[in-house]
Amino acid sequence: MSNFEKILIANRGEIAVRIMKTAQRMGFATVAVFSDADRHSPHVKFADEAFYIGSSEPSQSYLNIDKILTAAQETGADAIHPGYGFLSENPLFAKACAEHRITFIGPAADAIELMGSKRLSKLAVMEADVPCIPGYEGEDQSDRALLKAAEAMGYPIMIKASAGGGGRGMRCVEHADDMPSMLSLARSESLNAFGSDELILEKAIQQPRHIEFQIFADAQGNYLHLGERECSIQRRHQKIIEEAPSPALTQELREAMGQAAIRVAKSCQYLGAGTVEFLLDKNGDFYFLEMNTRLQVEHPVTEMIYGVDLVEWQLLVAQNQALPLLQEDLIATGHAIEARLYAEDPDNNFMPQTGSILDYAIPEIDGCRVDTGIETNSVISPFYDPMLGKWIAYGQSRQEATRKLKQLLNKTTTLGITSNQNFLHSILSTPAFEDGATTTDFLEKVSLQSENKEKTVELLAIGCLLKSPEQHPSTSSIPAIRKWTFQGTLFESHISWRHEGTEVTVIKNEETHRFSFEQIERQNNHCNYLLNNIRSKITFKVINEAIYLQSGAFQICLEDMTMRPANTQADIDSATMVAPMDASVIDILVNEGDLVEKGQPIAIIEAMKMEHVIKAGQNGTVQGLSISKGQQVKRQQLIASLVI
Template identity: 60%
Template sequence: MPAFNKILIANRGEIACRVMRTAMELGYRTVAVYSEADADARHVQVADEALCIGPAQVSQSYLRIDAIIEAARKTGADAIHPGYGFLSENADFARACEEAGIVFIGPTVEAIHLMGSKRLSKIAMLEAGVPCIPGYEGAAQDDKTLAREAERIGYPLMIKASAGGGGRGMRLVQESAELLGQIRTARSEAQNAFGSGELILERAVIRPRHVEIQVFGDQHGNILYLGERDCSVQRRHQKVVEEAPCPVMTPELRRAMGEAAVKAAASVNYVGAGTVEFLLDASGEFFFLEMNTRLQVEHPVTELITGQDLVAWQIRVAEGQPLSLQQDDIRLTGHAMEVRLYAEDSAAGFLPQTGQVLRWEPELLAGVRIDHGLVEGQAVTPFYDPMLAKVIAYGETRDEARRKLLRAVENCVLLGVNGNQRFLANLLKHPEFAAGNATTAFIAEHFAGDPSLQPHTASLAELAMAAALLYQ
């Protein structure tokens, strides 16, 4: 059984702080790594030790496998938690940890490699009997083959980058005349973003819900699921609101989706935290989308409705401990909802913002959790993802959770950097969202004309209030 005493967190921002919190509660020493731009960041201050691993650019710091392994060696860290993003789903990084005798707190190299390819993972899911969207996932990638397969699938269809996610290399094609141009655009974008231009084609599922199942496996062959999360509200294929449970979920559908997710995980002997994502259509039919071999950004909503600490589960599984619960022990109670606070200007096409955090006062209410990596005075730079914090609320009912989250977002004070609070608050107040009817088409169909997406001129009262907060 592998044992470790010191955990290096190969990440930054809120997720680094989140992992450190649980690691410290479990008695582990923690190590932060940071770039030169993050020298004064909160995760550096929270950790027991911190080591600079390079300049601000991610390619010279947070994505440098050799620098992170060397940092672990220098500090005596015998385990590494990758967080999410950066190297969290990089099979070469997991392999480098293994070769260095360092425990990688995550799944196996083989699972990361397979599930990191949409093409290979879909083939594996079809073989395992997991419901999949009809499409093409073949190795032949020439335009002629893709055009022939597109005609077989029918329109509308989706082009997707096999190696990627987050909407990059993804295109909706309505008719055959668009196909070749969209293939070339998607292929180029995928090559630039992921180093691979490999594509898959899928029948487009119109106005689905995006529902994902949290799975967990241990090193003893046990795998279970901890309910679902609805992540349907998206902007450019990026999640905006995440909630649990899904507003339209039934016990029968949850069981079917949960068992399909466990089947998907078992097909690759999955170990650790993973998320199997599905598209759910209006008829209740669901289809495998992809599997994320890491902790998700939105994991707190699952923690709040299950009462479980998923980072603690990750650490214990990495130690070799069996899962402490069985499937029948999992209970879902109440409702949780999360939004992501970004440094971006929603009225300028969500352009990322930079600046200095002059004041940061999150609303601390009963039932509200703030996961963040902010300290007053720190610089928000252009080098990294603009997410600053996650605001999460729990209530006995969905509407109670929504009201608490709305209040927390509206009362959150962030000065010095433009944030997306107004966009988030208006979204949470929207009648269609409040009714639980949002699909992946919600923002395009119901929210495109919202005032938060237009330039806002501050009133005299708002300017006076900002000045008072700044100089009090």
């Protein structure tokens, strides 16, 4: 640790921009690194300098230690901030920085290595008198040993990748019959994601809360915590909404968990920013989950309630300076909530989405903050995490923060790509969220679909009108009929333009919906209108035969099929397997000529840190296996077909 002048940020997207803002405010020069996919990304433009490090595949760029170090040497950067993800928790990277006399803005390699292993870290914190979930952390990693341990523990249990997090390599197993296949999947995912197939087992705690504590330590021996963040609302074991403080903690429990977090940090002689994660059960008992030896995605909510800049603290500690405050100086006020906006389809198992941002606009709302790394015309590629950014709101109360965050989501435009924007808004609107009933099974317990049906049909009607060529007002009773697709489903619109206004009928799934429409003002990509006498406004963009629309946080895309010839075959036949997204082929599980059964895995593909299993649509014989391991495939590209 020493003084430095120029910081290379070994990351991309929103976290790279966020780190640069603080570094530049403190007078440091900044260097961005970029791959082919990120050549024109905002983080590249924001930096003082930028250095090209290779092709879009993370292994050839952001995960390549030699290329990152070369970039630092070529640009004269004497410090590296790893952000989160990529190399941030790689002890070899921290060691390599030290060997090249470059300050690594993070903890020592030994602490990263210890806490990077769920197995070894759990053993270490148990010695520090920190409560842990009962489980198996043994060196014997054979299936036989793991199956035996699971049987002794009793189901349900959690399988976890020892070397990583973020939900990858993690499986919940309810029954013994499923254990062998779940072990195989967890090993494969862990090996692909972290380079290690070491696993641990833990007894599954039913309906827990996910509570984490922000800790900090300096070279002078000061340790402190900055309270908790509740991160219980998750999909695929990955957080989507975080808040501080937790609505569930008493001051007594907060103090007990905070002191346990500090004991975890002391157990590995920690330095810098870190996060200790716990599970809190319904009885108020808490258990160590893991320690993340880096800045967390959700750090802004802590910054907002404590009025601090955690990146600034990281840079101070990295220069051997003492922490600006001590534990007794820290006072939290108000409430902050963060929502992670992802390019994914909540209606399709949160499948990652790729494409271009056609229109992007963020409103200015008092007490709100958006950390983002995209702009209009940004391309969302399949190579990286699908997170578009973080939308954060602060209020004097939890209710005020919730209102502001809903308003922020409602007024943000992210047109052109399917995202979870409305899904997030729907979560914040549920009585369960308002009551603070946010356990990790929140999304399993709460229905978010009912309110969307009516809004969807309204937007379909508006889209049909805005995309259809307007006719002269007529008293004719014969409407213009057009055919459309929405989410792969055909529907019709019947539109009549009359002197007294426009009438549109949407016929979808044998249901008929009628609307009266009056266009008040239409300018560029915005339209103010009356629909059934209710005034609203919408943002839209027409690209060829498709029209993208956004009203508040709600988005849809529909395509005009009127002039296309009828297709005699379904878009995706059950005997044809196609890639649901741009992805890389991880494994092929069948051979040409194999007999397969409906539901049998055919191949495994990966995109945006998510593995997806391609399964047979019905019984048949494999033919036309058109992919190879390691190949990049495009969305809707043929994987294989079956002879029935």
